Amino acid sequence: MSFQAYLDGAEKKTGHTPQQLLDALGAAGFDAGSKAGDVLAWLAAEHGLGRGHGMALVHVLKNGPVISDKHVGTSGTHRDESTRLRLDGLAHRDG
Template structure:
């Protein structure tokens, strides 16, 4: 599965795209101005995404990668 396929599946399941999750992460205090706050661990974000959005581990890690800046989201 490609990275974009992960993002597409997440949007199909939650109705939210990568930019929506960036905004939500900012509101939750995980990021500030698009950058992960110091000390925020992947596990915290994965737990949030699993509990609040029902994402599986792989899909939650894809969003973490977007938030971390390791993988850019592609245009929709």
């Protein structure tokens, strides 16, 4: 599953865009220095998210919406379209 697919999956599960989930994390006091386990526990308790979806959000919380180009342009299962992750939600996508 691609990195973007994990973020999209979190939106499908919760009804909140990745940005809304990140905003909620910030409002709950989490930031780039927060421990992943604490963030994951909060996401599970508040939004029912599992580890995979949660870790994608942890990555963005800690590193911003940019990922490595390792899988961009490949044909593998983990391929992403871009190094920039979309946080604005599925409704804002083309097509």
